Amino acid sequence: MKPDTLQVAVCGGGNAAHTLVALLASHQEVSVSVFLSFDDEARRWQEGVAVRGGIEAVWSGYSLIGLPKHISSDPSQVIPGASLIFLALPAFAHEDVLRQIAPYLEPGAWLGAIPARSCFDLCVRDVLGDRAASLVIFGFQTLPWACRILRYGQAVTVLGNKTQVDLAVWPKEQSDVLANDLGKLLDISIHPIANFLSLSLAGTGQIIHPGIMYGLFHGWNGMPYAEAPLFYQGVDTFTAEVLESLSDEVQSLRKAIEQLFPTLDLSAVRPLAEWLNRCYQKDIHDNSNLQAAMNSNRSYAGLRAPVSVIEKGYAPDFNSRYLSEDVPYGLLASLGIAHLLPEPVATPRMVHVIEWAQQCMGREYLIDGELRGRDLVASRAPQRFGYTTISQLINDEHLMRRF
Numbered sequence: 001m002k003p004d005t006l007q008v009a010v011c012g013g014g015n016a017a018h019t020l021v022a023l024l025a026s027h028q029e030v031s032v033s034v035f036l037s038f039d040d041e042a043r044r045w046q047e048g049v050a051v052r053g054g055i056e057a058v059w060s061g062y063s064l065i066g067l068p069k070h071i072s073s074d075p076s077q078v079i080p081g082a083s084l085i086f087l088a089l090p091a092f093a094h095e096d097v098l099r100q101i102a103p104y105l106e107p108g109a110w111l112g113a114i115p116a117r118s119c120f121d122l123c124v125r126d127v128l129g130d131r132a133a134s135l136v137i138f139g140f141q142t143l144p145w146a147c148r149i150l151r152y153g154q155a156v157t158v159l160g161n162k163t164q165v166d167l168a169v170w171p172k173e174q175s176d177v178l179a180n181d182l183g184k185l186l187d188i189s190i191h192p193i194a195n196f197l198s199l200s201l202a203g204t205g206q207i208i209h210p211g212i213m214y215g216l217f218h219g220w221n222g223m224p225y226a227e228a229p230l231f232y233q234g235v236d237t238f239t240a241e242v243l244e245s246l247s248d249e250v251q252s253l254r255k256a257i258e259q260l261f262p263t264l265d266l267s268a269v270r271p272l273a274e275w276l277n278r279c280y281q282k283d284i285h286d287n288s289n290l291q292a293a294m295n296s297n298r299s300y301a302g303l304r305a306p307v308s309v310i311e312k313g314y315a316p317d318f319n320s321r322y323l324s325e326d327v328p329y330g331l332l333a334s335l336g337i338a339h340l341l342p343e344p345v346a347t348p349r350m351v352h353v354i355e356w357a358q359q360c361m362g363r364e365y366l367i368d369g370e371l372r373g374r375d376l377v378a379s380r381a382p383q384r385f386g387y388t389t390i391s392q393l394i395n396d397e398h399l400m401r402r403f
Ligand code: NAI
Pocket: 012, 013, 014, 015, 016, 017, 036, 037, 038, 041, 088, 089, 090, 091, 092, 093, 096, 097, 114, 115, 117, 142, 143, 145, 146, 147, 148, 205, 321, 325
């Protein structure tokens, strides 16, 4: 991919999209267009960009600004000609946005999600069918930055950069090229990993977000909070134990799959503590245990739990993406993968946290611990795409049977 001809499309208008657009469009040789599904967001981006002459991303000590060439809620104005397309969106928006942009995708384009969350590849294949084979599909294990919009359509603050970010690519042979080119464009260190299955299991958002929400709010008695509790700095011994047990269950799942498929490389599915250390080496002040690492991570400092305003204070916001994204597009997918194994792996904590979360959200994914709830259709559990065995899932990715 030659930088001097690079046309990039960014789909989305939230924190991640602001950061990505600022970074990409700050390269002179890159032309960036933005697709927003909603008219009012496109209008607010156009107005915001006009005020500041671009989107400004502000790090501690420096900032950069990038001016997108085109902003539109019409995909036909953004996607044709783009050789690199990012979905910088919560996972629950991936499917809708993929359907909107699908008619305009050009063969050979690189299409990916930052971050992918679980089973992004299954979603792409489901939406695009055979046409997916003409594209290169990629997924980031996490968003490389912790970032929050300062002013919509104008500026975003970047609270921290992850030291290294994993990337899955299909076809796998393209991994090194994408890792190298995307790393240069985004000024981050990207590590290519073996497969999308690793990416699905390695999503740490599925552990951290529902796990901390559960830890903070499972005993909530309906009384308003005077202020939103600190999220990461609010991790106590109990919550750290919840996070550890969720991480352990993912590791048991990884080991069970590796026993069934000894040549399958799932080394990128790291325990949570190891992942934290790898991503936030420089930002973690006290790495003596998981609770201390969460509490002392500079990138997480000051971030508060999602809340809504109620009479006399604040209530937990159970509709926030910490549950609405990370349960159906994360933890539930891992549980779904566990249920594809011939011999069940014990996942009591996953089941417990999902059952608590579905009740809080008014959703139904599990019935008696089984993935047969009415809302499974709005999830990325592999069962939703018709998978019934782990062999099918692995063979489809490796043999590309569906293409
Ligand atoms: P966000 O909540 O700021 O994104 C909202 C935007 O997504 C909306 O403005 C809209 O443009 C788009 N969107 C939402 N629903 C849509 C729909 N149904 N159809 C079309 N577009 C829709 O999210 P943010 O912060 O940008 O995060 C993006 C992804 O990055 C998420 O998966 C999040 O979990 C992940 N992430 C974000 C981090 C951060 O610091 N912001 C850190 C780590 C991960």
